[in-house]
Amino acid sequence: MKIIPKLALAAVLATSVSGVVLTAPAVAQKKDKAQENGGLKLSPEALKAAQAAQPVLQQKNYAAADPLVSAVEAAAKTEDDKYIAAAMRYELESGKLYAAQQANPNAPVDEAVLAKPLDALIASPSTPAADKPRYVYRRGALAYNGKQYPIALQYFQQAKQLGYNDPNLPMLIVKSKIETGDVAGGVGELSSVIDQMNASGQKAPEDYYKYAIGRVNKAKMVPETLTWMRKWLSAYPTAQNWRNVLVIYGLQQGSLATLDKNQKLDLFRLMRASKSLADQNDYMEYAQYATDKGLPAEAATVLKEGMATGKIPAGNATAKAMLAAAEAKSKQEGSLAPTEARAKSANDGKLAALTAEAYYGQGNYAKAAELYRLALQKGGVDANEVNTRLGIALAASGDKAGAKAAFDAVKGAPRADLASFWNTWLQTQA
Incomplete structure (x- = not known):
């Protein structure tokens, strides 16, 4: 920038x-x-x-x-x-x-x-007091252009103390701090700059968020990178931004988090909710994770959406075969009522969690939430995984408050980070 x-x-x-x-x-004066x-x-x-x-x-x-x-x-x-x-x-x-x-x-x-x-x-x-702040600022700019960042920071901070008002000054202080090696201090300063702009009714430029993400990521400050990603999405929740963040977070090689298949499935669900599934590969990979999890109805729904939007081309034979297999498997499974009854009488919540997943895949979010809660009540399940999915089901049903409470209950990385991204998405919804 x-x-x-x-x-x-x-x-x-x-x-x-x-x-x-x-x-x-004009008047005569003494010669001395x-x-x-x-x-x-x-x-x-x-x-x-x-x-x-x-x-x-x-x-x-x-x-x-x-x-x-x-x-x-x-x-x-x-x-x-x-x-x-x-x-x-x-x-x-x-x-x-x-x-x-x-x-x-x-x-x-x-x-x-x-x-x-x-x-x-x-x-x-002899320099007029009114002129000194701009000379100090210009001296800082001179040092900054010469990559003398500690000197530049000294002058920029002095100019700020002297009351110099220039739209570039706050960001120059931020960048000077970061270039001296104080990345945490620099992004902390930038966070204050953004807060002040927001408080004044002036939206901070998107480049500010991108700059912070780039610098903390370069410094391998993973928690700070995730925090700034969420700030960016809160301010600029475009589908493209969502996709960029979620891919960097958990889907690309060398991603910020190492996710297992269950966690990636929930990440793809967030991509679907944020409308950031971009192409046939996204839809088909999501469908494959759902198929592997034993959720043919969800796989079929995702593939149909991809075809309806044109992101899966009409001539994609592989996608058509996946859809046919998913629909056949879903039809074969039939009603979930018998499985639900067994889940309710089971000693632990494992079958309830699996049944909840199947209901979610069918789009029956109310039933899914009911069975997820039953699974938590009975125990014997991964509470962080179930709470994540309870939040997803409640979010899909429109219960934002309930979804947030479920996501807030998720602890430990990477589940807590994934839940935080879901909470960010909730906050961006009207």
């Missing part, structure tokens, strides 16, 4: 010393008294040199102005003299760089020449 281009501020942050009136007072100029007291030598340099700077004749500004620097004795000299040098060098960039935007730019006059302007007691 390009936060601040080189020299983008060269013109607007020029000292504007060309506008300072450098004239001797310094000339007064809008609060500045210049020595006669510096005043004379500055008066010669100023109109040439105004004309942007930088070649001719260079030796004249050097003369001002040579004549400078007092603090006010040194301030005018630094201001003119900064305006001269900024103007030269800006003109060169305009003439050839692709040419390399060396901003190092700005450091010395900026340092002088920042340190000078």
